[in-house]
Amino acid sequence: MTGAPIIPLSGLAASVVFLAMGALVARRYRLPLVRELAIGGARAALQLFAVGYALTALFAHEQSRAALPLMGLVLIAMLLAATFTAAKRVRHAPTASGSLAAAAALAVGAGSVASLAPIFVAILPGTVRENLEPRIVVPLAGMMVANAMNVVAQIFERYFAAMANDRARIEAALSLGATPAQATMHVARDALHAALLPTLNGLATVGLVALPGMMTGQILSGAAPSEAIRYQLVVMYALVAVAAVAGGVALTQAQRLAFDDRDRLRRFPEKTR
Amino acid sequence: MLRQLAGLDPLLPPSNGVARDGGPVSTGAGAEIRLGSWSSARRFLTAFGGSGRTRSCTPEELLAMSPATYRRRVGFVAQEPVLFPGTVADNLAAGPRYRGEVLGRGESEALLGKVGLPASMLLQDATTCSGGEKQRVALARALANRPEVLLLDEPTSALDAMSAEAIERLIATLSQEIPIVLVSHAPGVVARLSASPGPGERAPRCIEVRL
Numbered sequence: 001m002t003g004a005p006i007i008p009l010s011g012l013a014a015s016v017v018f019l020a021m022g023a024l025v026a027r028r029y030r031l032p033l034v035r036e037l038a039i040g041g042a043r044a045a046l047q048l049f050a051v052g053y054a055l056t057a058l059f060a061h062e063q064s065r066a067a068l069p070l071m072g073l074v075l076i077a078m079l080l081a082a083t084f085t086a087a088k089r090v091r092h093a094p095t096a097s098g099s100l101a102a103a104a105a106l107a108v109g110a111g112s113v114a115s116l117a118p119i120f121v122a123i124l125p126g127t128v129r130e131n132l133e134p135r136i137v138v139p140l141a142g143m144m145v146a147n148a149m150n151v152v153a154q155i156f157e158r159y160f161a162a163m164a165n166d167r168a169r170i171e172a173a174l175s176l177g178a179t180p181a182q183a184t185m186h187v188a189r190d191a192l193h194a195a196l197l198p199t200l201n202g203l204a205t206v207g208l209v210a211l212p213g214m215m216t217g218q219i220l221s222g223a224a225p226s227e228a229i230r231y232q233l234v235v236m237y238a239l240v241a242v243a244a245v246a247g248g249v250a251l252t253q254a255q256r257l258a259f260d261d262r263d264r265l266r267r268f269p270e271k272t273r
Numbered sequence: 274m275l276r277q278l279a280g281l282d283p284l285l286p287p288s289n290g291v292a293r294d295g296g297p298v299s300t301g302a303g304a305e306i307r308l309g310s311w312s313s314a315r316r317f318l319t320a321f322g323g324s325g326r327t328r329s330c331t332p333e334e335l336l337a338m339s340p341a342t343y344r345r346r347v348g349f350v351a352q353e354p355v356l357f358p359g360t361v362a363d364n365l366a367a368g369p370r371y372r373g374e375v376l377g378r379g380e381s382e383a384l385l386g387k388v389g390l391p392a393s394m395l396l397q398d399a400t401t402c403s404g405g406e407k408q409r410v411a412l413a414r415a416l417a418n419r420p421e422v423l424l425l426d427e428p429t430s431a432l433d434a435m436s437a438e439a440i441e442r443l444i445a446t447l448s449q450e451i452p453i454v455l456v457s458h459a460p461g462v463v464a465r466l467s468a469s470p471g472p473g474e475r476a477p478r479c480i481e482v483r484l
Contacts, residue, residue: 168355172411175279176368176418177345263340264281 004220016041058134071134075141082108082149090156092164092268094257103253104152111148111246115238116141123234140235143214147239148246151195155250158191159184160268163258170265180259188251199243203236212236275426275456279349280340341371348420352427354411356399361385361410364399368418376417384413389443405436409443416451423447425455 019041026033058074061067087093087104094100119140124131163170166187173183181188206212211219214235218228260266276282338346345368356364365384366376382392388409402410408428415423428444429437444453 168351168353169357171281172351172355172357173367173371174340175281175344175349175351176371176414177341178367178371179341182371260283262280262283264283 003222055134055138058138062134067134068132071132071137074134074138078141078145079105079108079112082145086149086153086156089153090160091270092160093156094160094266094268099257100156103250103257104156107152107155107246107250107253108145108148110249111151111242111244112141112144114245115144115242118241119234119238139214139217140238143235144238144242147199147242150198151243151246152250154195155191155247156254158194159187159251159254160258162187162191163265164268164270167265174263174265180255180263180265184255184258188255192247192251195247196240196243199239202239206232206236275349275424275454278454279347279424280344281349345372345418346421348415348418348423350408350411350415350423350425350428353431354407356402356407356410356414359399360395361390361397361399361402362395364410364414365395365417367414380417384417387416387447388413389439403436404432405439408432408436408440412443412447416447420451422452422454425453427457428455429457 019037023034023037026037054074058067058070061070083101083105086108087101090100116137120128120131120137124136162184170183170187174180202212212232212235215225215228215232218231219225258266258268357367362378362381365381369376378395381395385392385394390406390409390413394406399407399410408431412423425444429440432440444455447453
């Protein structure tokens with residue numbers, strides 16, 4: 001196994017040129033993005049360095065008794081970050097503090113568990129205890145949680161936007177005796193479809209357009225492509241489960257938040273940003 | 274206020290006796306009332322619960338019904354009704370479909386007849402209906418649920434004068450069959466609807482709401 005060469009720090013510094021290209025094009029079209037590019041670039045570097053050293057430390061203690069609790073901490077941090085990102089940018093969202101974040105946590109958590117549990121229990125060869133190694137758990141969990149986060153954010157955004165913009169139609173259905181689920185079925189269906197689409201497109205184009213991240217990583221680190229594809233396939237299938245389960249739970253939660261105990265559609269003023 | 278009685282907005286808390294939507298309300302029976310307070314809402318619910326067609330029940334019992342059942346029994350047509358995508362027939366069948374029932378073709382045609390629309394409109398795309406037609410389809414759609422009372426929120430305010438007059442006549446006719454409560458801010462509507470019946474007409478059914 002021969003891995004790819006390590007990028008020297010000078011090379012890393014030179015990669016800032018990519019951001020400069022972005023800034024140049026943005027300036028040409030007078031997009032006020034230069035500041036955001038600088039901040040985003042710096043932020044990404046900071047986060048990745050921090051995570052890189054944290055994971056190095058975690059992997060170094062793989063054999064110690066602290067490995068499992070440490071890994072648990074990493075997973076909790078991941079879930080929290082994903083939850084607040086998913087709940088943050090929703091316009092027309094419930095204002096009661098924490099309610100949307102709690103709903104997002106439930107959906108992200110359910111999607112992640114539904115996809116990760118089968119992988120560690122049945123798909124990987126060893127026992128669960130053997131499989132729970134940080135270098136396996138952290139990257140897989142990261143992919144699942146990230147996908148769940150995107151799905152939940154999109155479901156919330158679409159669902160609550162429709163509650164505001166399609167109010168008259170939903171109330172017309174309610175006043176004819178529809179349950180909230182019946183009255184918002186068209187909204188739920190559209191939101192779920194839109195949230196699943198990227199994952200489905202990924203299934204259709206994988207390998208044809210781009211080698212996905214996990215496979216790229218394994219090949220760069222010297223694994224045989226014929227082995228890398230097995231992981232990749234499991235990951236892509238698992239992403240479908242993440243999107244479906246996180247999406248389904250997000251929809252139930254959104255509906256619970258949008259209607260009161262007498263099935264009346266609540267009003268959510270648009271957030272001013 | 275009508276939206277609250279239709280179960281779409283919370284009823285005013287008992288302490289709030291101040292009229293919020295103090296427009297005149299016609300019961301289709303000559304009595305002009307003002308619905309704008311918790312006590313008048315209570316009276317409406319009492320009258321509705323005790324009216325001939327339903328078993329007598331208190332406002333509390335009415336409000337304790339499942340929201341879907343309550344809304345089936347208390348029909349509501351909004352000021353500018355929204356028709357669902359699909360045909361006119363799809364719209365008429367919506368209420369029964371929510372309960373897993375099927376609205377037969379004969380029933381659909383009878384409903385259209387009741388609101389003065391030709392049976393040929395059944396298969397028309399609902400989005401192509403004019404303002405007056407929309408109002409009629411919405412009335413028929415509400416009637417398809419066989420409600421025990423019909424709440425109409427400013428049914429003519431979004432229409433031109435001619436359509437408005439036609440809808441008013443339709444409402445007067447419908448009020449022979451079903452108790453109608455309507456709110457209108459347009460002067461004259463309530464008065465005309467509350468006027469005594471013409472020759473050959475029965476006195477409109479009314480729900481006993483008096484203030």
